[in-house]
Amino acid sequence: MKPTPYSLTDLRGVGPALAEKLGRLGVQHPADLLFVLPFRYEDRTRIVPLGSLVPGQRAVVEAEVEITEVVYRGRRNLLCRIADGTGALTLRFFYFSRAQQQGLARGKKVRCYGDVRKGSTGLEMVHPEYRVLSANAPQALENHLTPVYPSTDGVQQGRLRSLIGQVLDRRDLLLTDLLPPELLVKHQLPTLAAALRYLHRPPADVQLDELASGRHPAQRRLIIEELLAHHLSLRKIRQRASHLQALPLSPDNSQINAFLDNLGFQLTGDQKSCIKVIRSDLAAAHPMMRLVQGDVGCGKTVVAAVAALAATGAGTQVAIMAPTELLAEQHRDNFAAWLGPLDVNVAWLSGSLKSAQRKQTYAAIASGEAQVIIGTHALFQEAVEYACLGLVIVDEQHRFGVHQRMSLMDKGSAGRHRPHQLVMTATPIPRTLAMTLYADLDVSVIREMPPGRQPVKTVAVSDTRRGEVVARVQKALESGQRAYWVCPLVEESELLSYQDAESTHAMLRESLKGTSVGLIHGRMRAEEKERIMKAFAAGEMQVLVATTVIEVGVDVPEATLMIIENAERMGLAQLHQLRGRVGRGNQQSNCVLLYSSAVKLSQHARQRIDVMRETNDGFVIAQKDLELRGPGEVLGKRQTGLQQMRVADLGRDAWLLPEVQQLSDTLLKNHAEAADNIIRRWIAQADDYGNV
Ligand code: ADP
Numbered sequence: 150m151k152p153t154p155y156s157l158t159d160l161r162g163v164g165p166a167l168a169e170k171l172g173r174l175g176v177q178h179p180a181d182l183l184f185v186l187p188f189r190y191e192d193r194t195r196i197v198p199l200g201s202l203v204p205g206q207r208a209v210v211e212a213e214v215e216i217t218e219v220v221y222r223g224r225r226n227l228l229c230r231i232a233d234g235t236g237a238l239t240l241r242f243f244y245f246s247r248a249q250q251q252g253l254a255r256g257k258k259v260r261c262y263g264d265v266r267k268g269s270t271g272l273e274m275v276h277p278e279y280r281v282l283s284a285n286a287p288q289a290l291e292n293h294l295t296p297v298y299p300s301t302d303g304v305q306q307g308r309l310r311s312l313i314g315q316v317l318d319r320r321d322l323l324l325t326d327l328l329p330p331e332l333l334v335k336h337q338l339p340t341l342a343a344a345l346r347y348l349h350r351p352p353a354d355v356q357l358d359e360l361a362s363g364r365h366p367a368q369r370r371l372i373i374e375e376l377l378a379h380h381l382s383l384r385k386i387r388q389r390a391s392h393l394q395a396l397p398l399s400p401d402n403s404q405i406n407a408f409l410d411n412l413g414f415q416l417t418g419d420q421k422s423c424i425k426v427i428r429s430d431l432a433a434a435h436p437m438m439r440l441v442q443g444d445v446g447c448g449k450t451v452v453a454a455v456a457a458l459a460a461t462g463a464g465t466q467v468a469i470m471a472p473t474e475l476l477a478e479q480h481r482d483n484f485a486a487w488l489g490p491l492d493v494n495v496a497w498l499s500g501s502l503k504s505a506q507r508k509q510t511y512a513a514i515a516s517g518e519a520q521v522i523i524g525t526h527a528l529f530q531e532a533v534e535y536a537c538l539g540l541v542i543v544d545e546q547h548r549f550g551v552h553q554r555m556s557l558m559d560k561g562s563a564g565r566h567r568p569h570q571l572v573m574t575a576t577p578i579p580r581t582l583a584m585t586l587y588a589d590l591d592v593s594v595i596r597e598m599p600p601g602r603q604p605v606k607t608v609a610v611s612d613t614r615r616g617e618v619v620a621r622v623q624k625a626l627e628s629g630q631r632a633y634w635v636c637p638l639v640e641e642s643e644l645l646s647y648q649d650a651e652s653t654h655a656m657l658r659e660s661l662k663g664t665s666v667g668l669i670h671g672r673m674r675a676e677e678k679e680r681i682m683k684a685f686a687a688g689e690m691q692v693l694v695a696t697t698v699i700e701v702g703v704d705v706p707e708a709t710l711m712i713i714e715n716a717e718r719m720g721l722a723q724l725h726q727l728r729g730r731v732g733r734g735n736q737q738s739n740c741v742l743l744y745s746s747a748v749k750l751s752q753h754a755r756q757r758i759d760v761m762r763e764t765n766d767g768f769v770i771a772q773k774d775l776e777l778r779g780p781g782e783v784l785g786k787r788q789t790g791l792q793q794m795r796v797a798d799l800g801r802d803a804w805l806l807p808e809v810q811q812l813s814d815t816l817l818k819n820h821a822e823a824a825d826n827i828i829r830r831w832i833a834q835a836d837d838y839g840n841v
Pocket residue numbers: 414415416417420443444445446447448449450451575599600702704706733
């Protein structure tokens with residue numbers, strides 16, 4: 150017999166108001182409640198003797214009240230001493246009623262649940278949950294672990310537990326298992342119902358640390374399904390993109406050839422092959438979605454410029470978006486210098502434009518007069534209307550998420566046509582992760598560095614020898630070199646880093662007489678930053694003291710010396726990015742990692758510094774970074790650009806990705822409908838994914 154469906158309001162305690170609240174949390178049907186998963190468990194299945202309690206433990210205890218009294222310790226405290234023959238414990242309350250005080254009379258039996266901590270007179274529990282037991286009605290203990298749910302907007306823990314309990318008590322959970330049975334067998338996964346039952350009510354004898362590490366089969370089942378949902382959704386985007394229309398962009402080669410002839414250098418093999426695929430992508434009638442991955446300094450900008458020329462040559466516009474104003478400005482200057490002589494109109498759009506200028510730029514974009522438009526997020530604001538956007542280029546894409554990529558595509562769509570997309574990143578990530586995070590993109594890798602590049606020589610020096618380093622900089626400057634002196638972010642405080650940079654600046658000005666020492670930091674206005682960068686690029690300034698604003702993309706090939714203060718505080722990725730600012734020309738460059746002598750270097754810090762001394766290869770460094778920190782740390786939520794996940798944690802669960810990819814292939818091939826349903830089940834904005 151088929152069970153009859155029931156609705157939320159059929160559950161005890163759910164009226165229209167609560168049903169609506171739940172609806173806002175994405176819970177439409179009772180079965181949806183089962184996907185609100187506990188993030189930890191409490192063990193209320195057994196009573197712990199007071200004598201064996203240790204601080205930090207959470208436990209159920211049962212004992213007799215010896216004495217209850219109100220004491221004054223700065224404020225009123227109710228203290229209740231309980232004992233069970235094995236030991237004693239104090240219950241401490243800061244808020245209490247008279248009735249409560251009277252209820253805890255000497256000789257009463259109480260059962261408490263709470264955190265054990267060390268108090269002034271032995272172990273205590275502060276504000277435990279407790280119940281006074283009546284002598285002749287024994288209270289049952291829980292027979293499974295107690296789930297603790299994430300606090301959800303206005304729905305209380307106890308209420309949530311009761312509702313989920315009611316659903317679980319039904320014989321049939323009315324859940325559709327979206328993974329076909331043969332795949333469950335093949336991958337040794339429990340059914341969805343079994344997994345959910347287990348996770349809401351783990352048996353008393355389960356190992357809590359196994360659950361905490363996310364490795365239990367019940368968890369694996371859900372983690373895999375959720376990762377699968379994300380992976381599938383990205384692949385869907387890609388599939389759909391291949392059905393969308395874009396303007397095929399295949400101009401004649403004259404302009405591109407002229408550009409390449411004037412460059413003054415030959416493209417590397419990797420640059421050439423990358424350009425070749427991009428041009429063939431652009432010539433297609435559906436949007437290109439390509440990621441170019443290449444280490445700092447490998448020359449991605451030239452590749453972007455050729456793509457831009459292909460688009461303008463075919464009569465469309467190009468939007469180039471960078472994550473910071475500084476980087477956007479640099480692109481603007483490069484592109485103006487490269488494309489200006491070819492009569493391509495390069496426009497600039499940033500948040501800091503004055504309103505009259507902005508209006509003018511908007512008009513030029515709307516009329517089509519502006520052909521290449523460079524800027525920050527401002528490029529995709531409401532008010533910007535493109536006459537005919539053929540190509541969107543996003544630099545340093547790891548700072549933008551999938552959703553931004555998608556909205557970008559919507560924004561740019563002119564009638565039936567979507568713009569082509571080219572995204573560029575200098576953050577190398579391992580292949581399995583890339584295949585998951587960028588499943589909506591085709592990936593090209595540039596591994597080859599332009600010829601003549603010499604690896605940056607790196608040394609580590611204690612800051613007690615700062616004087617020697619200054620002397621060395623002095624010498625380098627005399628022979629015409631230019632130097633960066635970087636002060637890291639201090640504990641995320643911009644003010645402190647600014648002060649740090651300022652005092653370093655003052656020190657260097659004092660020591661390096663006769664040279665021009667500049668200062669650049671995040672608190673400066675855009676024009677000011679630009680003026681200083683220009684002066685440094687032009688050689689009017691020989692030393693640039695900087696906070697980490699220069700991390701991304703800044704290109705001054707003549708700079709050959711980089712000093713990094715407090716290098717021990719920085720992560721490998723950041724050190725590598727910073728060091729990538731030198732070694733961009735064909736002169737030998739040097740990097741000095743200054744580390745603080747104030748505290749002993751941690752083992753990780755020492756390892757990081759060693760890695761930096763040993764290699765310049767971004768892919769090797771990324772791999773080391775992963776080994777040292779694990780993928781969760783390396784990627785971070787922001788970098789993955791994926792929405793918050795419910796059970797999966799990419800850092801912890803990356804080892805499951807190959808399995809996820811396999812499953813995803815099979816589903817797309819043989820169970821297309823199941824694939825759609827999995828996406829819908831796990832991803833809140835599933836519909837947006839369809840609207841690309
Ligand atoms: P990134 O990939 O980090 O964005 P850039 O595009 O800024 O690197 O290039 C770094 C520097 O290398 C620039 O000065 C650029 O002009 C130069 N460059 C790029 N390609 C080549 C090449 N094939 N030969 C010589 N120099 C090149």
